[in-house]
Structure formats: structure tokens, C-alpha cells
Amino acid sequence: MRTVRVPMREPHATASGVITESPLVLTDVLTDTGIAGHSIVFTYTAAALEPTAGLIRSLEASLMGGKARAARSRA
DSSP: EEEEEEEEEEEEEEETTTEEEEEEEEEEEEESSEEEEEEEEESSSGGGGGHHHHHHHTHHHHHHHHTTOOOOOOO
């Protein structure tokens, strides 16, 4: 799992301001049979990146008891 802040080509205006980047939490999951899954979670603000990543990371223990394990980032 990793967090990234991707600049937007064109800023997006909202009622609460202008969004100039996409704060994302990227997750990879690999099953014990080799099947891979990937997810992208968008947060509206970079301040939510770590709390969102922590929430997703807290699911790892549940997945380890089943058929999946969280893939470790190579970054």
C-alpha cells in the first residue's frame, strides 16, 4: 500500500475550493493462488491520506486469516 498525490492537468473547482491534485491510496492484494487485485481510493484532501491508509491497513489482519495477503510496496 502506498499514498500518492497526483497533480491534476486541470484544477477542479468545488464549493469548498479548487482541487489541484488527486490524493490517492493505492492498494495491491495477492491471493495465495497468485491472483492479484488492485484498488485506488481517492480522498478529497491530502490530510485524509494517512488516516484512510491506516483504515485500509487495519483490514490486513482480517485478510491474512482468509485467502489473501496484503502485498508489500516495493517503493
